[in-house]
Each structure stands twice: as structure tokens, then as C-alpha cells.
Amino acid sequence: MEIDKNQLLRFTTAGSVDDGKSTLIGRLLYDSKAIFEDQLEAVENTSKKKGHKGVDLALFTDGLRDEREQGITIDVAYRYFTTPKRKFIIADTPGHIQYTRNMVTGASTANAALILIDARHGVIEQTKRHAFIASLLQIPHIIVCINKMDLVDYSEEVYQNIIHQFEEFSSKLYVKDIQFLPISALDGDNVVNRSTNMDWYQGAPLLHALETMHISSDINKIDARFPVQTVLRPQNEEFRDYRGYAGRVASGIFRKGDEVVILPSGFTSKIRSIDTMDGSMEEVFAPMSVAITLEDDIDISRGDMIVKENNQPKALQEFDAMLCWFNNSPARDRAKYTIVHTSNEQKAMIKEVVYKIDINTYARNEEDKQLKMNDIARISIRTTRPLMVDEYRDNRVTGSFVLIDDASHETVAAGMIV
Amino acid sequence: MSKYYLSYLDELESEAIYILREVWAQFQNPVILFSGGKDSILVTHLARKAFFPSKIPFPLLHVDTGHNFPETIQFRDDMIKELAVQLIVGSVQESIDTGRVAEEKGKSATRNALQITTLLDAIEKNKIDCAIGGGRRDEEKARAKERFFSHRDDFGQWDPKNQRPELWNLLNGKHFEGEHFRAFPISNWTEMDVWNYIKREDIKIPSLYLAHQREVVWRNDSWIPVSEYLKLDDNEKVESKKIRFRTLGDITITGGIESEADTLEKIVAEVAAMKQTERGNRSDDKRSETAMEDRKRQGYF
Incomplete structure (x- = not known):
């Protein structure tokens, strides 16, 4: 079946009430026919009640009661649509600085980020913030949508000026792939259909860019990493001595017969089989969920990692990371937290706040050492036992972690290893 | 690669x-x-x-x-x-x-x-x-x-x-x-x-999802199945229709849609062409926004 070959693309949007983010998403859903008649009717009714002319596309993305009442997005909401070419998951996040943590959350699994700029205002503080987060979370592709082109007479000059403004500050960021698009979400120019108002723009509309973006190489296929989630021991007649290590390939490729090393023990063995309910496989790659069996009887449990001898992560007990603080209560000085890294869990202590970053200006502050809600900082951390880590830049799975406060059980921070 | x-x-x-x-x-x-x-x-x-x-x-x-x-x-x-x-x-x-x-x-x-x-x-x-x-x-x-x-x-x-x-x-x-x-x-x-996957994996599902002949009444814009729990209004009339269910909940609130889709293939085709959300036939969701x-x-x- 054709549909079975289609890939999944996850992208994130960040924006505020005014820059047309909700309208853009509404437009994508509406023009790609992902809106059902009963949803359309509901939105038409609300639009009428509020006295809007025509259908207010932004209403498609309103979720919770509070948000509907206040007319803003306060949490990450997920939207889905499919075209004949791809399936899309949108992580729709608020854009205001007080919701930095929601933006970071939405960005963590995204292949692509849409950054919206109001053509009338050009690059503003919020643009820099969104670009910073996209770069911090290493989103592989960024599409900058210069929106509301209808309000600047579809001017190419305005568009080019904004690109210059953007490139001036984004040169300080690490971004792999970036493209620009002039659009009008309200009227649908260059969203799903090509604009007839901007002949000077020769590129494809947004949806086409999303459909054709090359994402196969976004996943690390070099460094083979297999964090063990759980051990399968059926102990029934048919599988008496079966011992399968269940997990999802974090990165790289594993093949039957590969020589492997188990970390942290350092024992070596060979892959006997790679199993699924649909049969055994010759090779697996990220992000496949399988069970691996080994030739030798070794004691392996959750939190261990299967890797290859000639390509191993670093075993570190002290390392630096970029950290985003998520909690209302600030980080406590030298307090212990639970660190969750792949399927592994240890205790950890923030040893030092090296500097905090102002995500609007990218300025570093080495004086202020207190981590508060939405702060982003470079920190040094120490764990009770070594973690098997890669740099986040090389590996989004083995380079990321979260901190949990043992007193509240809340997830208080997310970190990217540098 | x-x-x-x-x-x-x-x-x-x-x-x-x-x-x-x-x-x-x-x-x-x-x-x-x-x-x-x-x-x-x-x-x-x-x-x-x-x-x-x-x-x-x-x-x-x-x-x-x-x-x-x-x-x-x-x-x-x-x-x-x-x-x-x-x-x-x-x-x-x-x-x-x-x-x-x-x-x-x-x-x-x-x-x-x-x-x-x-x-x-x-x-x-x-x-x-x-x-x-x-x-x-x-x-x-x-x-x-x-x-x-x-x-x-x-x-x-x-x-x-x-x-x-x-x-x-x-x-x-x-x-x-x-x-x-x-x-x-x-x-x-x-x-x-869900439907594409059920079809691909050939997962067994209750026959209620496939089109079948059933005694129903028209209520809240969908076909509600007749059962011992259903209280009929005077003006409501029991009819026999070929219907199927898009979701299954209580027999009292799950409305069916008229359909000829009696195989998984036909359901997948039908769902792809659907104009209403699947919970649109669930009266439990219609009580308020x-x-x-x-x-x-x-x-x-």
C-alpha cells in the first residue's frame, strides 16, 4: 500500500496572539482538508458570536476552557494532518517568554520549526527567542515565515530586509538548514497554494516545503546505541531460556552477529537475534522497538546500554549541559535531583551555574547564579554513577536528560549535554 | 543510506x-x-x-x-x-x-x-x-x-x-x-x-464496526440502536437500516452511520472520505463545548 511508505514529520510552531500563528495552523489544516464539517460548523458559530467576518481560522487550534476564554495558547497542543505525501504532527506552543518551557518541550521532538515574523514589525525580541530555542534544541530544519505580507503590499523589499535582519543575528546560532517564505496566512498566500500576489517569489509554498524536506538524515545512523528498557523472560514451554533485552534503538544500526559491548559493565558478546512479534530481523535502526538476544549469558538490566566496541559513548560522572528550568520553585543550591537519561536513573547535583543566557539578546550573565522558571543556563552537573553520554549535538537521545525533584516528583528541568 | x-x-x-x-x-x-x-x-x-x-x-x-x-x-x-x-x-x-x-x-x-x-x-x-x-x-x-x-x-x-x-x-x-x-x-x-493499521495487521474487531442491518431510531443526528435500555418518544419511529459504528461506547449513546462498508478495505476508504469527526456521533460530547x-x-x- 502506497500510504505505508510515507514518512512522519514533526514540526513545532511558536508564536503569540498577534503574529498569526493560530491562523497559519488553521489555514494549513483547512486547506489540506484536515478539518471536518462539524468542526467547521462549530468554528463558524463561534466566529459569528464573536462578530468576526467570515471564519476565524485561529479558532481551530483553541483547546482548553481557559484558553478559549482568554484567547491564547498556554500549553503544547498537538495537531495532526496528512497529505498524500506525508503525515504531520504539529506541536503548537505559546510564544511568550513566560512559556519558554512549553516551547522547549514542543521543540524537543521536532524535525522542523516554523518561526513567524509579522512583516509589519520585522525581527523582534520574540523572533530571536524562537530562533534561539530552535538552535538550542537542535531542530534540524527552520522555516522562517514572513507573515501578513498583504499588510505591506506584498513588498519584496520588506521581505528582503527582514531576511537581512534575521541573518544578522542568526549567524551567532548553530542552525543546519534554514529557508524563508513570504506568506499571508489569513488569505492563504504561499501556505498550501502558491500566491498570485507575489510573482517575485519563485519558491514553493509552505506545505510543499514541508512535504519535500529531506528528513531521513536527521536521525543519527552512525553511533549505535541501544538503551535497555526491560528484560523479557517468558519462561514458557516454547521460550524456556529466552532472555530478550527490550528497547528502542536510540541511534545507529545493529545487525545480527554484531560484536557488542554492554555498558556500564564492559562485558562483550555477540547479537544472536533481533526479535519482534512479526519475526526476527537481520538489522535494525533508530527508532525501531525490538528485543535483542545475545550469545552469552550476561547480567543486563534496565538502564544498561548495548553499543559497539569501536564506537562507545563517554562514561561521565561530571559534565556540562545547557539547562532549561521548568519549575516555579527555583533550583536549590547543591540540592540532589533524580536525573533521567535514556532508561537510566541516578541522583545528580548541580555543581555550578556557569552562566545564564538572556534568550532575547543572547547575552551571557555570569553573576546571577539562581535558576528560576524559564531560565536557560550552562551548568556543571555531577552524578552518583557515570552516565553513558554523547553530546546533544551528535545525539538527541543519548545527549538529553531531565531532572526530577524527589520532594514533589515534578520534572523541574531539561538538559542538553555539551 | x-x-x-x-x-x-x-x-x-x-x-x-x-x-x-x-x-x-x-x-x-x-x-x-x-x-x-x-x-x-x-x-x-x-x-x-x-x-x-x-x-x-x-x-x-x-x-x-x-x-x-x-x-x-x-x-x-x-x-x-x-x-x-x-x-x-x-x-x-x-x-x-x-x-x-x-x-x-x-x-x-x-x-x-x-x-x-x-x-x-x-x-x-x-x-x-x-x-x-x-x-x-x-x-x-x-x-x-x-x-x-x-x-x-x-x-x-x-x-x-x-x-x-x-x-x-x-x-x-x-x-x-x-x-x-x-x-x-x-x-x-x-x-x-488506526484503521490503516488495523487493516495492515488484520486485527480482529467487533462486527459492530462493519456495516450490518439493525433496528434503529433517528435521534441527535445519528442512528441510535434499539435496545432494552432505550426509551422511545411517541414521535420516534423504529426503522431497519444498514449501519455501522465509528466508535463504540454505551449502547444507549453510540450512534451509527448509514454505510455499505462491510470489509476493512471499505471502512478505510469510507473513513478517508468522512466529513464528520468520529465523536460527532457521540451524544456524550455534545452536551457542551x-x-x-x-x-x-x-x-x-
Whole structure:
């Protein structure tokens, strides 16, 4: 079946009430026919009640009661649509600085980020913030949508000026792939259909860019990493001595017969089989969920990692990371937290706040050492036992972690290893 | 290297298996919430895959409203037998008989909201710390904000404004005694994905999903099946129609659609051309704009 070959693309949007983010998403859903008649009717009714002319596309993305009442997005909401070419998951996040943590959350699994700029205002503080987060979370592709082109007479000059403004500050960021698009979400120019108002723009509309973006190489296929989630021991007649290590390939490729090393023990063995309910496989790659069996009887449990001898992560007990603080209560000085890294869990202590970053200006502050809600900082951390880590830049799975406060059980921070 | 990527159905499958294994690793006493509907059947199928060659290592929990389609109960019992797993039944009738809840009154009375108490009682009684559900984010606007691991306080309530951030694939299931979690392994699936996958995997589903002849009445813009629980209005007329159900809930509130789709192939084609959301035929969601959110806050599925 054709549909079975289609890939999944996850992208994130960040924006505020005014820059047309909700309208853009509404437009994508509406023009790609992902809106059902009963949803359309509901939105038409609300639009009428509020006295809007025509259908207010932004209403498609309103979720919770509070948000509907206040007319803003306060949490990450997920939207889905499919075209004949791809399936899309949108992580729709608020854009205001007080919701930095929601933006970071939405960005963590995204292949692509849409950054919206109001053509009338050009690059503003919020643009820099969104670009910073996209770069911090290493989103592989960024599409900058210069929106509301209808309000600047579809001017190419305005568009080019904004690109210059953007490139001036984004040169300080690490971004792999970036493209620009002039659009009008309200009227649908260059969203799903090509604009007839901007002949000077020769590129494809947004949806086409999303459909054709090359994402196969976004996943690390070099460094083979297999964090063990759980051990399968059926102990029934048919599988008496079966011992399968269940997990999802974090990165790289594993093949039957590969020589492997188990970390942290350092024992070596060979892959006997790679199993699924649909049969055994010759090779697996990220992000496949399988069970691996080994030739030798070794004691392996959750939190261990299967890797290859000639390509191993670093075993570190002290390392630096970029950290985003998520909690209302600030980080406590030298307090212990639970660190969750792949399927592994240890205790950890923030040893030092090296500097905090102002995500609007990218300025570093080495004086202020207190981590508060939405702060982003470079920190040094120490764990009770070594973690098997890669740099986040090389590996989004083995380079990321979260901190949990043992007193509240809340997830208080997310970190990217540098 | 271009062959090293997954199709989206394979990626969704792999994600769901990952989440089910995390549930097993992080909780002491999880269950699958089983309703007999396609989403919980799908979750059960994915759980088989997640733990193969072991059998599913936890029980299924069915909240029985007493207002069931007989086909659903038959399907449930056959499946339990085949999987050789334990079934826990929470009975709404029992909750009514013991005075835990009172039956709703009036023509459109249902036992839908009563399930919340029965569910929470069953969770408490069986010391369940994680209930795995088939909720999907595309179903409803309040569900669009659900986490994979969704925290419930010791009253079983959901606080949508104070959810734990969930980044990458790192799931935090830590909780205090008395609290529990809901886990949603198929959060990222749409109705279309579910059907495409059921077809691809040839998963057994109750015959109610396939077009069949049935006695029905027209109510709230859909065909409500005639059953012993249905009170007819004077002006309502029983007709025989070829219908099928897009979702399965209580027999009293689940409306059917007229359809000729009597095979999985035809259902997939029909769903692809659908103009109404699948919950559009569920009168439980029509009560108000935020009906789902309000029920979820209290502890609904």
C-alpha cells in the first residue's frame, strides 16, 4: 500500500496572539482538508458570536476552557494532518517568554520549526527567542515565515530586509538548514497554494516545503546505541531460556552477529537475534522497538546500554549541559535531583551555574547564579554513577536528560549535554 | 543510506511499544483500560507486540456500564481467553446498587458519567498505579493536550494547567501513594492511522464496526440502536437500516452511520472520505463545548 511508505514529520510552531500563528495552523489544516464539517460548523458559530467576518481560522487550534476564554495558547497542543505525501504532527506552543518551557518541550521532538515574523514589525525580541530555542534544541530544519505580507503590499523589499535582519543575528546560532517564505496566512498566500500576489517569489509554498524536506538524515545512523528498557523472560514451554533485552534503538544500526559491548559493565558478546512479534530481523535502526538476544549469558538490566566496541559513548560522572528550568520553585543550591537519561536513573547535583543566557539578546550573565522558571543556563552537573553520554549535538537521545525533584516528583528541568 | 527510515505507521507502532514498555518498567501495577472499542483493541494488540514472546504482563480492566452491546462482551471474553490474561471488571450497576452513584434521569440519561466513579473505585480497590488508555490527541480538543504519561491526583483528577513537561522520550511516572497515572501509547495516532493499521495487521474487531442491518431510531443526528435500555418518544419511529459504528461506547449513546462498508478495505476508504469527526456521533460530547475537558478533569478516560 502506497500510504505505508510515507514518512512522519514533526514540526513545532511558536508564536503569540498577534503574529498569526493560530491562523497559519488553521489555514494549513483547512486547506489540506484536515478539518471536518462539524468542526467547521462549530468554528463558524463561534466566529459569528464573536462578530468576526467570515471564519476565524485561529479558532481551530483553541483547546482548553481557559484558553478559549482568554484567547491564547498556554500549553503544547498537538495537531495532526496528512497529505498524500506525508503525515504531520504539529506541536503548537505559546510564544511568550513566560512559556519558554512549553516551547522547549514542543521543540524537543521536532524535525522542523516554523518561526513567524509579522512583516509589519520585522525581527523582534520574540523572533530571536524562537530562533534561539530552535538552535538550542537542535531542530534540524527552520522555516522562517514572513507573515501578513498583504499588510505591506506584498513588498519584496520588506521581505528582503527582514531576511537581512534575521541573518544578522542568526549567524551567532548553530542552525543546519534554514529557508524563508513570504506568506499571508489569513488569505492563504504561499501556505498550501502558491500566491498570485507575489510573482517575485519563485519558491514553493509552505506545505510543499514541508512535504519535500529531506528528513531521513536527521536521525543519527552512525553511533549505535541501544538503551535497555526491560528484560523479557517468558519462561514458557516454547521460550524456556529466552532472555530478550527490550528497547528502542536510540541511534545507529545493529545487525545480527554484531560484536557488542554492554555498558556500564564492559562485558562483550555477540547479537544472536533481533526479535519482534512479526519475526526476527537481520538489522535494525533508530527508532525501531525490538528485543535483542545475545550469545552469552550476561547480567543486563534496565538502564544498561548495548553499543559497539569501536564506537562507545563517554562514561561521565561530571559534565556540562545547557539547562532549561521548568519549575516555579527555583533550583536549590547543591540540592540532589533524580536525573533521567535514556532508561537510566541516578541522583545528580548541580555543581555550578556557569552562566545564564538572556534568550532575547543572547547575552551571557555570569553573576546571577539562581535558576528560576524559564531560565536557560550552562551548568556543571555531577552524578552518583557515570552516565553513558554523547553530546546533544551528535545525539538527541543519548545527549538529553531531565531532572526530577524527589520532594514533589515534578520534572523541574531539561538538559542538553555539551 | 536512504532505506534506513520508517514509514509513519511503523514509527507510530514503535513509539507505542516504547511507551508500553516504559509503563511496565516504571509502574508496579498497571492495567489496560479495555472498552471493546477499536482503540483499546489496538492498544492490546500493541501490548502483545511490546512483550512478545512473553504474554501481556498485566490485566485488562473493563468498566462495565451494564448498557453494553452483547457483541462487545462476547468479543471481550473471546479475546481474554486467547490472550490468557486476567480481566478485572468494574461494574457501574454495582456502583448504583451500593449507592456510590445515582442513575441519571430523563430521556437522554446515560451511564457515561457514572463510569468515572466506578473506574476510580476499581483503580483504588485494585491498587492500580497506571491505567493505560486508548485516548488519542486527534479525538477531541481537551485530549490534544494530554501527555503520554498523565498524572492524576489522589482524587483521580486531572489538572490540565499543571501538567509535567514531557520532553524527547523521557517519561516521568513518579507519584505518591494514592495517586495514579494514565498512559496513552497511541496519543499520536489519528482515526485514519488506526484503521490503516488495523487493516495492515488484520486485527480482529467487533462486527459492530462493519456495516450490518439493525433496528434503529433517528435521534441527535445519528442512528441510535434499539435496545432494552432505550426509551422511545411517541414521535420516534423504529426503522431497519444498514449501519455501522465509528466508535463504540454505551449502547444507549453510540450512534451509527448509514454505510455499505462491510470489509476493512471499505471502512478505510469510507473513513478517508468522512466529513464528520468520529465523536460527532457521540451524544456524550455534545452536551457542551468543553464536555470532554470537564469529564476528564474529574477522572474520565
